[in-house]
Amino acid sequence: MATIDIHPQTSTHHHDDHAHEHExxxxxxxxxxxxxxxxxxxxxxxxxxxxxxxxxxxLSVLFRLQLGFPDADLSWLKPILGGWLxxxxxxxxxxxxxxVTMHGTIMVFFVLTAGLSGTFxxxxxxxxxGARDMASGFMNMLSYWFFFLSSVIMFVSLFLxxxxxxxxxxxxxxxSALPQAMQGSGLGMTLWLVAMAIFIASSLLGSINYIxxxxxxxxxxxxxxxxxxxxxAFFFTAxxxxxxxxxxxxxxxxxxxDRSFGTSFYLSDIYIGGEALPNQGGSPILFQHLFWFLGHxxxxxxxxxxxxxxxxxxxxxxxxxxxxxxAMVGSMLFIAILSFVVWAxxxxxxxxxxxxxSIFTLLTLIIxxxxxxxxxxxxTTLWKGNIRFTSAMLFSIxxxxxxxxxxxTGIFLGNSAVDIQLHDTYFVVAHFHLVMGSASFFGMVAGVxxxxxxxxxxxxxxxxxxxxxxxxxxxxxxxxxxxHYIGIAGFPRRYYSWTNFExxxxxxxxxxLVSVAAxxxxxxxxxxxxxxxxxxxxxxxxxxxxxxSNTLEWTTPRxxxxxxxxxxxxxxxxxxxxxxxxxxxxxxxxxxxxxxETPESNLPHENELIKLELNNGSINGENKTHH
Amino acid sequence: xxxxLYFIFRIGxxxxxxxxxxxxxxxxxxxxxxxxxxxxxxVGLVAFFxxxxxxxxxxxxxxASEHGEVTDxxxxxxxxxxxxxxxxxxxxMFWFTFKYRYEKDRKAAFFADNHKLEIVWTVVPAVVxxxxxxxxxxxxxxxTDEASKDAVVVEVIGQQFLWTARYPGKxxxxxxxxxxxxxxxxxxxxxxSEENTWDDFKSLELHLPKGKEIKLVIRAKDVLHSVFLPxxxxxxxxxxxxxxxxxxxxxxxxxxxxxxxxxxxxNYEMACAEICGRGHFSMRFPVFxxxxxxxxxxxxxxxxxxxxQNPDYLKRIPAEKREAAIVKSGIPADSKEAIQNAAVTxxxx
Numbered sequence: 024m025a026t027i028d029i030h031p032q033t034s035t036h037h038h039d040d041h042a043h044e045h046e047x048x049x050x051x052x053x054x055x056x057x058x059x060x061x062x063x064x065x066x067x068x069x070x071x072x073x074x075x076x077x078x079x080x081x082l083s084v085l086f087r088l089q090l091g092f093p094d095a096d097l098s099w100l101k102p103i104l105g106g107w108l109x110x111x112x113x114x115x116x117x118x119x120x121x122x123v124t125m126h127g128t129i130m131v132f133f134v135l136t137a138g139l140s141g142t143f144x145x146x147x148x149x150x151x152x153g154a155r156d157m158a159s160g161f162m163n164m165l166s167y168w169f170f171f172l173s174s175v176i177m178f179v180s181l182f183l184x185x186x187x188x189x190x191x192x193x194x195x196x197x198x199s200a201l202p203q204a205m206q207g208s209g210l211g212m213t214l215w216l217v218a219m220a221i222f223i224a225s226s227l228l229g230s231i232n233y234i235x236x237x238x239x240x241x242x243x244x245x246x247x248x249x250x251x252x253x254x255x256a257f258f259f260t261a262x263x264x265x266x267x268x269x270x271x272x273x274x275x276x277x278x279x280x281d282r283s284f285g286t287s288f289y290l291s292d293i294y295i296g297g298e299a300l301p302n303q304g305g306s307p308i309l310f311q312h313l314f315w316f317l318g319h320x321x322x323x324x325x326x327x328x329x330x331x332x333x334x335x336x337x338x339x340x341x342x343x344x345x346x347x348x349x350a351m352v353g354s355m356l357f358i359a360i361l362s363f364v365v366w367a368x369x370x371x372x373x374x375x376x377x378x379x380x381s382i383f384t385l386l387t388l389i390i391x392x393x394x395x396x397x398x399x400x401x402x403t404t405l406w407k408g409n410i411r412f413t414s415a416m417l418f419s420i421x422x423x424x425x426x427x428x429x430x431x432t433g434i435f436l437g438n439s440a441v442d443i444q445l446h447d448t449y450f451v452v453a454h455f456h457l458v459m460g461s462a463s464f465f466g467m468v469a470g471v472x473x474x475x476x477x478x479x480x481x482x483x484x485x486x487x488x489x490x491x492x493x494x495x496x497x498x499x500x501x502x503x504x505x506x507h508y509i510g511i512a513g514f515p516r517r518y519y520s521w522t523n524f525e526x527x528x529x530x531x532x533x534x535x536l537v538s539v540a541a542x543x544x545x546x547x548x549x550x551x552x553x554x555x556x557x558x559x560x561x562x563x564x565x566x567x568x569x570x571x572s573n574t575l576e577w578t579t580p581r582x583x584x585x586x587x588x589x590x591x592x593x594x595x596x597x598x599x600x601x602x603x604x605x606x607x608x609x610x611x612x613x614x615x616x617x618x619x620e621t622p623e624s625n626l627p628h629e630n631e632l633i634k635l636e637l638n639n640g641s642i643n644g645e646n647k648t649h650h
Numbered sequence: 651x652x653x654x655l656y657f658i659f660r661i662g663x664x665x666x667x668x669x670x671x672x673x674x675x676x677x678x679x680x681x682x683x684x685x686x687x688x689x690x691x692x693v694g695l696v697a698f699f700x701x702x703x704x705x706x707x708x709x710x711x712x713x714a715s716e717h718g719e720v721t722d723x724x725x726x727x728x729x730x731x732x733x734x735x736x737x738x739x740x741x742x743m744f745w746f747t748f749k750y751r752y753e754k755d756r757k758a759a760f761f762a763d764n765h766k767l768e769i770v771w772t773v774v775p776a777v778v779x780x781x782x783x784x785x786x787x788x789x790x791x792x793x794t795d796e797a798s799k800d801a802v803v804v805e806v807i808g809q810q811f812l813w814t815a816r817y818p819g820k821x822x823x824x825x826x827x828x829x830x831x832x833x834x835x836x837x838x839x840x841x842x843s844e845e846n847t848w849d850d851f852k853s854l855e856l857h858l859p860k861g862k863e864i865k866l867v868i869r870a871k872d873v874l875h876s877v878f879l880p881x882x883x884x885x886x887x888x889x890x891x892x893x894x895x896x897x898x899x900x901x902x903x904x905x906x907x908x909x910x911x912x913x914x915x916x917n918y919e920m921a922c923a924e925i926c927g928r929g930h931f932s933m934r935f936p937v938f939x940x941x942x943x944x945x946x947x948x949x950x951x952x953x954x955x956x957x958x959q960n961p962d963y964l965k966r967i968p969a970e971k972r973e974a975a976i977v978k979s980g981i982p983a984d985s986k987e988a989i990q991n992a993a994v995t996x997x998x999x
Contacts (some may be wrong), residue, residue, distance in 0.1 A: 116929070116931070120928070290891075294839070343759065373889070381790060402746060424740070427740065438724065439787075440786045440787075440790040444722075485676070513878075524921060602758065
C-alpha cells in the first residue's frame with residue numbers, strides 16, 4: 024500500500040530534546056494506570072466506556088424481555104436478578120423502572136459523553152493539531168479517575184437492596200426527592216447524585232483541557248481554518264459542556280438539599296404516605312428547566328463528536344474533500360449556540376407558560392436548518408467520490424442514515440401543537456434513540472475502527488467489521504423504526520405493561536419484533552468485542568497511514584511514544600481535505616506537505632502561499648520560530 | 651461466546667491465509683457492501699411504505715376532539731413533507747454509495763464547495779420549516795388560550811396510582827382545597843369553610859359532554875403525573891403545588907365511537923404519561939362521553955355531593971354557615987341526625 028511516511032524534519036538533529044524528555048521512564052503504574060499521556064487516558068476512557076455500553080445494553084435487553092414477552096417466565100434469570108423477580112418469574116415493576124433509568128443514565132453520560140468525548144477528544148486533539156500532549160496531563164489524568172470513581176459509585180448503586188435510582192434518567196422531583204414515592208429514590212438516588220456530581224467534575228476537567236489545548240497548542244501552520252472537523256467538533260463540544268454541566272450540578276445540589284436538608288426548591292403541597300409534608304412554595308418545573316438546560320445541550324455533547332468523527336471518515340474514504348468545510352464549521356457553531364436556547368421543548372405540556380412554548384417551538388425548528396445542512400453536506404461529499412467501504416466508513420454512513428431518520432421526526436416533536444399527542448410516547452423514544460443514541464454510538468464505533476491502528480498499532484479485521492456493521496445497522500432499524508408506529512398509536516413510555524388499557528392493547532407483534540431485534544443487536548456487539556480484543560494482540564501490524572489519510576496523526580510512528588513525534592512536530596501547510604486534487608500524483612496530500620512540493624496540483628492562490636512557506640524558513644526543517 | 655467466535659475466526663483466518671488475500675478480494679468486498687446498501691435502501695423503503703399503508707388502522711388512533719383534528723392535520727402535513735424529504739435523501743444517499751463505490755482507476759471529483767447549492771439547501775428547509783412553525787404556533791395559541799367562561803369545569807387529581815375527578819356542582823365553581831386538610835375521607839383536601847366546596851362531588855369515572863367546551867383543571871397530590879387522553883389529543887402534566895389546565899371540545903360521544911369503530915365495548919380511557927412510580931402503567935381512568943349536554947346535565951344531577959356522602963364533615967363548617975351548607979350540599983333537611991351530630995360536636999368544642 025502506498026503510504027506516506029514523510030517527516031520533513033526527522034533528519035534534523037536539533038530540537039530533539041523533547042524526544043528525550045518524553046521517553047518512557049515510568050513503571051507499570053505511571054505508564055498504564057495513573058498515566059498522564061493523552062493516548063493512554065483515551066484508551067482508559069474507551070475501555071471503561073465499552074464496559075458501560077455492555078452493561079447499558081444488557082439492562083435494555085432485560086426490560087425489552089418484559090415488553091416483548093410479557094407472559095414469559097424469567098425464573099432462569101433468578102441467579103442474576105434474585106429478589107427483583109416476582110414469584111411468578113416476572114420482573115418487578117419497580118425494578119423495571121430502575122432498569123429504564125439506569126439504561127438511560129449509563130448510555131447518555133457514561134458511554135456517549137465520557138466514552139465518546141473522553142476517548143476521542145483525548146486521543147485525537149493532540150495528535151491532529153500537532154501537540155505533544157494535553158495542556159495539563161495531570162488534570163487529564165484526574166478527569167479519568169474522577170470518571171472512574173463516579174463509575175464505581177454508579178455501579179455499586181445497581182446492587183443496593185432498594186435498587187438504583189428509578190425515577191427515569193431525568194430524575195424529576197418530587198418522585199426522585201421522596202423515598203416514600205419509590206424505593207429507588209432512597210439510597211439509590213443519593214448514590215446517583217453523588218456519582219453525577221463527580222462525573223460533572225470529571226467532564227469539566229476534561230473540557231477545560233480540550234479547549235486550552237486546541238487554542239494554545241496547535242503546531243505551526245495549524246490555523247483554525249486548517250483544523251480537521253473532528254477538532255472543531257471536540258472544541259465546540261467542550262465549550263457546550265463547560266457552560267451546561269455546571270447547571271446540572273446546581274440542579275443536583277438543590278435536589279440534594281431538598282432530599283436531605285428539608286429545603287423546598289422543588290417541593291410543594293405534597294401529601295404522600297398518609298402525611299402532608301411541610302414543604303411549600305417550591306416548583307418541580309424549576310428542576311425541569313435546570314435539568315434540560317443541561318439536558319438539551321447534552322444531546323449535542325453526545326452528537327457533535329460523532330459528527331466530527333464522521334466528517335473525517337467520510338471525506339477520507341470518499342477520497343474527496345468534505346463538502347462545505349466552512350458550512351460544516353458554521354453549522355456546528357450555530358448548533359452549539361442554539362442548543363442553549365431550545366431546552367424547554369422538552370416541557371411543552373409540563374405546565375410551563377404556553378407563551379414560552381411558542382418561543383421554544385420557534386427556536387427549536389430553527390436548529391433543524393443547520394442539521395439539515397450537515398446531512399446535505401455529507402451526501403454531497405459522497406457524490407462523485409471513490410468510496411472505500413472500510414468498517415469505519417460503513418458505520419459513518421450508518422450514522423448519517425440514523426441522523427436523517429431520527430432527525431426528521433424532530434420536526435414533529437419540536438412543534439408544540441403536534442407534540443401534545445406525541446410527548447412521552449414511543450415516538451419520542453424512537454426519535455432520540457435514532458438521532459442521538461444510535462447515531463452517536465455509530466460515530467463512536469466508526470472512530471474505534473478508524474483510529475484503532477493508531478491506538479494499538481494493529482488493524483482490526485475488516486470482514487468481522489462488515490458483519491458487525493450489517494447486523495447492527497439492521498438491528499438498530501428493526502428496534503427503533505417500529506417504535507414510530509407504536510408512538511403514533513399513543514403508547515406511553517416507561518410503561519411496564521399495556522394490558523390495563525384497551526387503547527394500548529395492540530402491537531404485541533411489533534413489541535416482540537423490537538425485543539428480538541434488541542437481543543440480536545446486543546449479541547452482534549460481541550463480534551466487535553472479539554474483534555477489538557483479538558486485534559489488540561493478534562491483528563495485522565498497521566502500516567503508517569492505513570487509510571491514506573491527510574491528518575497529522577498518521578505522521579507519527581506506528582506506536583507513538585510519549586510526546587507523539589520522536590523528532591520535530593511537523594509543520595502544517597494546508598487544510599486536511601486535499602483528497603483527489605486535480606493534477607496530484609496520489610489521491611491525497613497530507614497536511615504537512617508544503618505547496619512548494621506540489622506545484623502540479625496547486626490552485627492559483629496556493630502558489631502564492633509558497634512564498635510564505637519559504638519566508639517562514641520552516642520548509643527545510645530550520646524551524647527557528649517554533650518552541 | 652467469545653471462545654466460539656475466536657475458534658470460527660481462527661479457522662477463517664487460516665483459510666484466507668491459504669487462499670492468499672489480495673486486492674481483488676478487498677475490492678469485491680467493497681462491491682458487496684455497495685450492493686448491500688442499495689438492497690437495504692430498496693427493501694427498507696418498500697417495507698416502510700407497505701407497513702405504513704397496510705397497517706394504517708392499526709396505529710392511527712381515531713380522533714374525537716376539535717383541536718385534535720387540527721393537530722392531526724398538522725401531524726399529517728408534517729408527515730407528508732418529511733416523508734418526501736426523507737425518501738429523496740435516503741434514495742440519493744444510498745444511490746451515491748452504490749454508484750460511487752471504489753474503482754481502481756477512477757479519481758474522485760475535487761468538489762469542495764458551491765455557494766449556490768449551499769444557499770439553496772439552507773433556504774429551502776428554512777422556508778418549509780417556517781411554514782410548519784407558523785401553522786403550528788397558530789394552533790398552539792388557540793389550544794392554550796383561556797377557556798371560555800361557560801366551559802364545563804372538571805378537576806382531575808392524580809396520585810399514586812389512581813385518578814379521581816371532582817365536579818364543581820350546581821354553582822359550576824370548584825371549592826377551595828388545601829393539601830393539609832387531606833385525610834382518609836377528605837381526599838380532595840376540601841376546605842369546607844368555603845361555600846363553593848359544599849356542592850362539589852367526586853367521581854371515579856370522568857364524565858364529559860359532547861359538543862361543549864371542557865376545561866380540565868389538573869393537579870397532583872404526591873408526585874408528577876400527566877393527564878393523557880389519547881383520543882382527544884390531550885396531554886398535560888399534573889404538578890403538585892400548582893394547577894394546570896387544558897381546554898377542549900369532544901366531538902364524538904362514547905356511543906358515536908362505538909358505532910364508528912364497530913366495537914360495542916369501546917371505551918375512552920385516560921392514562922398517566924409521566925413516570926410516577928411502581929404503578930405508573932396501571933393508572934387507568936375510565937372516561938365516558940355523553941351524547942348531549944342534556945344527558946350530561948342529567949348525570950350531574952344524579953350525583954350526590956361529597957358533603958352529603960360525608961355529613962360528618964359538617965362539623966368543620968362554622969355554625970352560622972352550616973344551615974346554608976346543608977341546603978347547598980343537598981342533605982335532606984329532615985335528616986336531623988347528621989345536623990345534630992355536627993351541632994353536638996361543636997358544642998363540645
